[in-house]
Amino acid sequence: MTAAYDTAIYIGRFEPVHNAHLALLRQALASARQVIVVIGSAWQARSPRNPFTWQERADMLRQALPAAERARLQLLPVRDYYDEPVWAQAVRRGVAALTAPGARIALVGHFKDATSNYLRSFPGWALISLPRQGDIDASTLRDAYFGAATAAPASAAADAPSSADLFADPATDPAATLAAVDAALLPWKEHIPPATLAFLRDFAQKPEYAALQHEWRVLRDYRASWAGAPYPPVFVTVDAVLRCQEHVLVIRRAHAPGKGQLAVPGGFIEQKETLWQSCLRELAEETHCALPEAALRAALRQAHVFDHPERSQRGRTITHAHYFDLGNAPFPAVQADDDALQAQWLPIAALAGMEDQFFEDHFHILDRFLQLTDAAELARGM
Known part of the structure; x- marks a missing residue:
């Protein structure tokens, strides 16, 4: 039987891989000689929404397929740009590097909800739109997995750990954790490929699992605190991108969510403050940067709104x-405080190799002002 297309594209995050993913993947394999799986959210720091590296997810996909189908698979990691046109261009660029000019390309997918609108971002590719494949999604599995009734990690209010302690949870018993995870996943076992289940059981015995489970609980409790509001709230925050001598000021977060990850100084606005006032206050509280307001006004180069629905x-x-450039002025003294475990000046040239250490979309905030992603792709040989 001749394949209808030269290449079929299947896009997903696969956090983790489940049988509905495999059903769509098999449709892609049936439609084309070659299949390119675009693995989204590549190089994100681990979090309850993105707990696994793109390499771990790629391995789950490969292990779920027989050798003959595995040989027809190409895996293409693509970062979250939090900007759909830019992201779609990156996908096209990656696909073009893996296909011959003039290839007949089809995109296989399922319109789940508004988050599936990306499927319309590729005019020129045939769209194979399929119905929902089974009654499971990855968020359900993640909630079951991280909601397993293991021994609770230390409180979010505990003292900030050293870097060696960021993923430590000595109070958790490995055997008890594995039993709790098995029990939590049992209702969904028929929806989970054996390779995925084996990976999840193995990962649950690593210190990263305990840290992610703690983050999941903090986020669950945070969202529960406003669950009774008449409408889902929209939070407003500020961030300060401070550049000096080709370095940028960053903090290391002291508490969940994002405990131990890098971020730009910032936080929530207060009721009686303007955005500008909040920006200066958060910068001072987290870094003790004592630059006078007049100096910061003179250094302000740009302000930009980041509003992607999935950014937090x-x-x-x-x-x-707010983006400030101090040029070649002396480095202002900084000292971590408040929600910051550490405050430091990092060379801008080093940031491209640190993408997977940044909280939420903070790497992309820096990229907006400092143009980091081209350097990141060069560093990875892409």
Whole structure:
């Protein structure tokens, strides 16, 4: 039987891989000689929404297929740009590098909800739209997995750990954790490929699992605190991108969510403040940067709104980032405080290799002002 297309594209995050993913993948394999699986959210720091590296997800996909089908698979990691046209262009660029000019290309997918609108971003590719494949999605599996009734990690209010402690949870018994995970996943076992189940059981015995489970609980409780509001709230935050001598000021977060991850200084606005006032206050509270307001006004180069609906797992959060450039002035002294475990000046040239260490979309906030992603792709040989 001749394949209808040269290449079929299947896009997903696969956090983790489940049988509905495999059903769509098999449709792609039946439609074309070659299948390119675009693995989204590549190079994100681990979080309850993106707990697994793209390499771990790629391995789950490969292990779920027989060798003959595995040989027809190409895996293409693509980062979250939090900008759909830019993301779609990156996908097209990656696909073009893996296909011959003039290839007949089809995109296989399922319109689940508004988050599936990306399927319309590829005019020129045939769209194979399929109905829902089974009664499971990855978020349900993640909630079951991280909601397993294991021994509770330390409170979010505990003292900030050293870097060696960021993924430590000595109070958790490995055997008890594995039993709790098995029990939590049992109702969904028929929806989980054996390779995925084996990976999840193995990962649950690593310290990263305990840290992610703690983050999941913090986020669950955070969202529960406003669940009774008449409408889902929209949070407004500010961030300060401070550049000096080709370095940028970053903090390391002291508490969940994003405990131990890098971020730009910032936080929630207060009721009586303007965005500008909140930006200066958060910068001072988290870094003790003592630059006078007049100096910061003179250094302000740009302000930009970041409003992607999925940019924060805490809820719908819109941030206003202020970009300051101090040129070759002396470095202002900084010292971590408040929600920051550490404050430091990092060379801008080093940031491209640190993408997977940044909280939520903070790497992309920096990219907006400092043009980091081209350097990141060069660093990975892409």
